[in-house]
Every structure is written in C-alpha cells, then in structure tokens.
Amino acid sequence: MGLLIDVVLPVFLIIGFGYAAARTKLISDSGVDGLMRFSQNFAIPCLLFRSIADLDLGTSFSPGLLLSFYIGAFAGFAAGFFGAHKGFGRPLDESVAVGFACMFSNTLLLGLPITERAYGADALAGNYAIIAMHSPMFYGFGIALMEWVRSRGQGLSGAALGAQVTRAIFSQPLVLAIVFGLTVNLTGPPVPLSVGAAVDMIARAGLPTALFGLGGVLLRYRPEGDKALIALVVVITLVLHPMVTYGLATYVFAIDTASLRSAVVTSAMPPGVNAYLFAHMYGTGRRVAASSVLIATAVSVLTAWFWLQLLP
DSSP: OHHIIIIIHHHHHHHHHHHHHHHTTSSOHHHHHHHHHHIIIIIHHHHHHHHHHTOOHHHHOOHHHHHHHHHHHHHHHHHHHHIIIIISOOOHHHHHHHHHHHHOBOIIIIIHHHHHHHHOGGGOHHHHHHHHHHHHHHHHHHHHHHHHHHHTTTTOOHHHHHHHHHHHHTTOHHHHHHHHHHHHHHTOOOOOHHHHHHHHHHHHTHHHHHHHHHHHHHTTOOOOSOHHHHHHHHHIIIIIHHHHHHHIIIIISOOOHHHHHHHHHHHTSOBOHHHHHHHHHHTSSHHHHHHHHHHHHHHHHHHHHHHHHHOO
C-alpha cells in the first residue's frame, strides 16, 4: 500500500488537479492546449534531448530490455488489430487505429515519473533507451500501415509512401529532440554550460506541466459506446503488454533488475494521448481511442501499483 500512496498517487493527483481545474473552468480549454503545446513541443523535447545526449548508449541500449518491451508492444498491436477486425468486424483502417492505441504506451508522461518516484532518477536510463525508439518506431509503423491500407488500389508507389511516412515522423518535436540528442551523444562536443542550464530549466517544467495538462485534456474524452472494444484495449495495454514484457525479460533474456523495472513499468502504462491524435489524424477509431485513454489512465492507478509490487 505504501507504493500506491507514495509513488503512484502523487502522479495521478497532478492529473486529477488538471482535470478538476478544467472541469471547474479555473483553466480554459485554450489554456490547457497551451500547456500541452509547451510541454510536448518544448519542455519534454528539452528533457529528452538532455537525457539522451548524456546517456551511456553502450550500457543503456540492452538488447534484452528493448526486445522484451517491443515484442510485448507489437503483441499488443496484433491482439488489438485482429480483435477489432476479426472479433468486432471493424474495417481495416479502424483496426489499425485500435492496434496503435494498444501498443503506444504513455512512456513519457506516466512511465518516467512513476519509475523516478519508485526507484530514483538514476533508474531512468532504461526508460530513455525505450523512449529513444518509441515514437519513431511506432509512428513509422502505424503511419506506414495506415497509408498502405488507405492507398490500396490507388497505385501509390513505395517511394511516395516512404516519403509520406518520413515527413510525418520527422514533423514530431519529440522525434527531432531524440535525433539531436543522439547526434550530440555520438559526434558532438559537450553542450555549453549556459545552454545546458537553460535547457535543464525548461526540461524541469516538462513532466508536471504535461501531467496537469493531461488532466485537462482527459476531461474532453468522455467514454461513450463500444464498451467491449474499449475494454479489450484496456486489458491489452494494462495486462497483456506488461505480462509479455515481464515474461520475456525474466525468463528469456534474464535482464538485470534496473532494466527489468524500466521495461515492465513502461509497458504497464495506459495509452498516451498520441493514440487519440493518431486516430484523429486519420478520422477513424476516435471514440474508441479517446475513451480507452481516459478509462485505462484511471484503471492504471491500481494496475501500476500491482506491477510495482511484483517487481524486485
């Protein structure tokens, strides 16, 4: 119970404050949007840039860590996609959006703060290794598959599809921050102290601002309809993904304790807001994605506590 009170609840209380502030009109919709734009376009990219630029790539990018997390994520996508298409008879494009929601964990806004509160700031190297590949890989996969589904019979060339996917991926500030961070890490000189101090000041505002803004955004995602399909997404994200990751990390790859914690906590997070943004971008599966983000985030208060209890 101590983990629930000391580690998990503070993160969700910030989300709750944002939700209550938006519900009582203490902050407007435009104010919430401004907070989210600041956090996702500036503050969190600064956090990612700084963290990845200073990351020990040789020890952080453990194959067992990455394979455990990403095999679990793609298992979640497959379960969501085929569950929606074969089990619920949804069209292919909507099934892709559902599968995307099942694999796109909220690694940044929830995975990072919960891991940090549970194990300390020094335990985040595995989280950053996962995050470095998370958005580029999943956006690339999701966009490529959706564009292929949408363009069947239209004669879209492989080169045109590749260019479309590349533009979509590299228009994401988080992806650009990861690329710049890796570039500095691998080839660049040290970041000047004055620049680093400024980046750090912006980065420190990222997670609390984003959590508060996330609460305001969740107010808009009222659950409605498609209860069985929404329940499927919630179970896949909060149970199947971390279960597969835990099993692989423990019994197949036998990774170290720090990596196990990062992999399982990150995989146990609910879908991020990006799951809804992806569905909204293509105009399909929006109701399922929005409701899944809201309900899974609420349920994850307890499931995150369960996985933390299970970990060493």
